Structure formats: structure tokens, C-alpha cells
Amino acid sequence: xxxxxxxxxxxxxxxxxxxxxxxxxxxxxxxxxxxxxxxxxxxxxxxxxxxxxxxxxxxxxxxxxxxxxxxxxxxxxxxxxxxxxxx
Amino acid sequence: xxxxxxxxxxxxxxxxxxxxxxxxxxxxxxxxxxxxxxxxxxxxxxxxxxxxxxxxxxxxxxxxxxxxxxxxxxxxxxxxxxxxxxx
Amino acid sequence: xxxxxxxxxxxxxxxxxxxxxxxxxxxxxxxxxxxxxxxxxxxxxxxxxxxxxxxxxxxxxxxxxxxxxxxxxxxxxxxxxxxxxxx
Amino acid sequence: xxxxxxxxxxxxxxxxxxxxxxxxxxxxxxxxxxxxxxxxxxxxxxxxxxxxxxxxxxxxxxxxxxxxxxxxxxxxxxxxxxxxxxx
Amino acid sequence: xxxxxxxxxxxxxxxxxxxxxxxxxxxxxxxxxxxxxxxxxxxxxxxxxxxxxxxxxxxxxxxxxxxxxxxxxxxxxxxxxxxxxxx
Numbered sequence: 356x357x358x359x360x361x362x363x364x365x366x367x368x369x370x371x372x373x374x375x376x377x378x379x380x381x382x383x384x385x386x387x388x389x390x391x392x393x394x395x396x397x398x399x400x401x402x403x404x405x406x407x408x409x410x411x412x413x414x415x416x417x418x419x420x421x422x423x424x425x426x427x428x429x430x431x432x433x434x435x436x437x438x439x440x441x442x
Numbered sequence: 443x444x445x446x447x448x449x450x451x452x453x454x455x456x457x458x459x460x461x462x463x464x465x466x467x468x469x470x471x472x473x474x475x476x477x478x479x480x481x482x483x484x485x486x487x488x489x490x491x492x493x494x495x496x497x498x499x500x501x502x503x504x505x506x507x508x509x510x511x512x513x514x515x516x517x518x519x520x521x522x523x524x525x526x527x528x529x
Numbered sequence: 530x531x532x533x534x535x536x537x538x539x540x541x542x543x544x545x546x547x548x549x550x551x552x553x554x555x556x557x558x559x560x561x562x563x564x565x566x567x568x569x570x571x572x573x574x575x576x577x578x579x580x581x582x583x584x585x586x587x588x589x590x591x592x593x594x595x596x597x598x599x600x601x602x603x604x605x606x607x608x609x610x611x612x613x614x615x616x
Numbered sequence: 617x618x619x620x621x622x623x624x625x626x627x628x629x630x631x632x633x634x635x636x637x638x639x640x641x642x643x644x645x646x647x648x649x650x651x652x653x654x655x656x657x658x659x660x661x662x663x664x665x666x667x668x669x670x671x672x673x674x675x676x677x678x679x680x681x682x683x684x685x686x687x688x689x690x691x692x693x694x695x696x697x698x699x700x701x702x703x
Numbered sequence: 704x705x706x707x708x709x710x711x712x713x714x715x716x717x718x719x720x721x722x723x724x725x726x727x728x729x730x731x732x733x734x735x736x737x738x739x740x741x742x743x744x745x746x747x748x749x750x751x752x753x754x755x756x757x758x759x760x761x762x763x764x765x766x767x768x769x770x771x772x773x774x775x776x777x778x779x780x781x782x783x784x785x786x787x788x789x790x
Contacts, residue, residue, distance in 0.1 A: 416689070436629055439626060453609065454609050476562070478561050516530055539787060599766060619743055
């Protein structure tokens with residue numbers, strides 16, 4: 356999984372029907388040589404802008420959603436505790 | 443998913459039969475350290491050159507298409523609203 | 530998918546049995562910040578050295594082959610038209 | 617798989633329910649041009665901070681866990697022997 | 704697939720049970736802008752240190768092994784012929 360910070364919301368009125376109702380956010384990888392890499396993630400655990408989160412990618416990301424038929428490849432699976440400091 | 447801009451059409455007369463009828467476009471990632479990375483995507487929601495789109499990749503991308511047997515690994519799943527400004 | 534140019538043939542006499550009879554080629558990504566990235570692809574649509582092709586990767590690549598049991602992660606799915614000029 | 621060093625623990629109280637009870641750690645890739653790339657991994661074989669480990673990623677990572685429904689894309693599958701020196 | 708050179712053996716006494724008996728090797732990508740990227744691969748076709756090999760990654764890699772339940776994401780699928788010179 357990736358360590359990322361949620362930096363903004365993404366709005367897309369025209370989209371694949373199965374994505375209706377999902378919340379899309381822009382995340383930026385933090386730490387390591389991939390810091391600054393950006394990806395769009397789906398959030399289902401009420402994370403907010405500024406939160407540091409754990410992002411799961413690929414086919415595993417769909418496991419977070421009820422429907423395995425959804426075209427989603429990155430999902431917020433956890434919010435890192437505020438008092439969790441890592442190197 | 444990736445944030446990308448559609449920059450051109452791609453034409454391939456000779457291709458895998460199951461791809462007949464699909465519309466291929468060239469997309470360029472925008473934002474972050476991967477900005478400028480290019481990939482070919484399939485569009486099924488009538489996106490056009492210049493649109494900023496959400497691109498889903500990998501096995502999840504096939505979920506957008508009716509047929510899971512298709513050799514496609516990147517699909518446009520949404521068009522980002524024109525008035526959506528993100529950092 | 531990736532935009533790549535086929536640059537050479539790859540010969541491997543000793544290989545996984547299920548790969549017997551497949552044609553392996555060396556492809557180099559063209560365009561964008563990944564230009565110059567190389568990968569070995571399987572060609573089943575009679576592409577040749579010098580052709581610009583569409584390469585599908587990952588589990589989706591196997592969809593091009595008749596047998597989903599084959600250890601292949603990159604396949605040529607289309608040959609870009611010679612008169613197709615993209616940015 | 618990747619060669620990585622475990623460098624810290626990651627705590628996330630709020631997370632996807634199916635992840636409860638799993639141990640998350642921050643790993644940093646060692647060796648090669650990807651050295652310094654960081655990812656969050658799940659450990660189920662009692663690895664500790666400082667250990668050099670083998671990390672399996674993608675859908676294969678879920679094979680380590682009992683439940684294929686879990687949104688996990690990177691798992692520690694082995695601890696490299698302390699006396700194993702590689703180039 | 705990737706073109707890589709096998710550069711060393713990797714020993715991990717403590718590992719996921721399903722991996723017992725498998726031979727792990729350190730491979731380094733050769734050619735292109737990813738040259739120098741390292742990954743751990745499973746070898747089942749008796750490749751040796753110094754061999755140039757074809758490495759299949761991701762879910763496709765498991766196809767080489769008898770058991771699809773194994774947490775492996777990179778496998779040697781072929782040994783490139785010694786007299787095969789590519790650009």
C-alpha cells in the first residue's frame with residue numbers, strides 16, 4: 356500500500372455509471388523516492404483533505420467496495436493516526 | 443486512478459479482433475512527479491481531445507467494458523468537471 | 530496500454546513449456562517520460578521490427594492469447610497506422 | 617518480489633473493517649534504482665523493524681492472507697537470512 | 704516481461720509456508736531506462752547466476768507455478784539464448 360496525503364476533491368459529473376455516488380479525492384504520495392506522485396483515490400471511510408492515509412491499489416483496491424465490477428484501482432483503506440510519526 | 447489529459451487519437455487498423463469498434467486515445471498524466479507519462483486509453487464515454495479525465499488502469503479497467511475478455515488495461519472512467527480546480 | 534516500437538527479436542530456447550511457439554520481441558516505449566523503457570512482448574498479429582505498436586500489459590495481456598494459463602504479461606494488441614501522427 | 621527493509625510501524629485506528637488485527641509496517645526498497653521507494657506492507661510472519669524482507673505485491677500478495685477479500689496489495693513473504701549477502 | 708540478469712541467490716529461512724522449496728534469485732533489469740532496477744524472482748527452469756532471463760511479473764507470474772495460491776509476483780519464464788544479441 357502507499358502512504359499518501361489527501362490534497363483535494365475531484366469532481367466528475369460525466370462518468371461511468373457504476374461510479375455514481377463514490378467520492379473521489381486527489382492523493383499525493385509522501386515519503387521515499389515516489390514522494391509527489393499523484394493518484395485519484397476513492398474514499399469510503401470519511402477521510403478528509405489533509406489526512407495521511409493508506410492507499411491500496413490494483414485489483415486489491417476493489418475489495419474495499421461492495422461491487423467487484425467497479426472500475427476503481429485505488430482506494431483509501433485506512434487513516435494514519437495523527438500521533439503516528441514514522442521516519 | 444490517474445489524472446490525465448487526452449492529447450490525440452490513435453488509429454490502428456490491424457489489431458486484436460476483440461478490440462474492433464473501440465476508440466483509442468493518447469493520454470498524458472498531469473500533476474505530480476509522473477506528469478508527462480503517456481498511455482493509450484480506451485474511451486467509451488465520449489471524451490474529447492483536451493479533456494481532463496480520470497483513467498483507471500490494470501484489471502479494474504476492464505470493468506468499464508462489457509466484455510471481461512478484452513485485452514485492455516486503461517480506460518477513461520470519468521471526465522473531470524471544467525470548473526474543478528485542484529492544487 | 531503503452532505506445533512502443535518493436536526493436537528486436539528475443540530468442541529463448543529454454544523456457545516454460547506453455548510458451549513454446551510464441552514469438553517474443555523487444556519493445557521500447559516511445560513518447561512521454563517513460564520513453565526508452567524496454568519490455569519483452571508477445572506478438573500474435575504479425576508485427577515486425579520497426580513497427581509502432583499498442584502494448585497491453587498485466588493480466589489483461591493474457592486476454593489476447595487463447596490460454597489464460599500462460600505466464601505472459603505484455604502483448605502486442607495493435608499496430609499503429611503508419612499515417613497516424615500523434616503529438 | 618521486492619527486497620526491502622522494515623523501517624517503522626504504521627498505526628491506523630480508523631480503517632477498513634476487514635483489516636482489523638493486521639500489522640502494518642513501513643518498508644523501504646533496498647538495492648537497485650528503486651532504492652528508497654517506500655510502501656506499506658502487511659506482516660504475518662513476525663518480522664521486526666530493521667529486518668530485510670521479501671515483499672510480494674499486487675494480487676499475489678493476497679495469497680499470503682487467509683481471506684482473498686482483503687484490500688491488501690503488499691505483504692512480507694520472507695525474512696532474508698542475516699548471513700545472506702548479495703551484491 | 705522484463706529482460707534481466709540473475710546476479711545472486713536470496714536465502715530466507717523464515718518464510719511463508721507455501722514458498723518452501725522454491726528457489727529465489729536476485730535479478731537486475733538490463734537495457735532501457737529501467738536498467739538497474741532489482742527484483743527477486745522465483746526460478747523453476749534451472750537458470751543460474753549470470754544468465755540473461757525473461758521475467759514475467761504480476762498475476763501472470765503465478766501461471767508458471769503449479770499452485771495459483773502462492774504469493775509470488777515474479778518468475779523466470781525463459782533463458783535468453785547466449786547468441787541472441789539485441790540492440
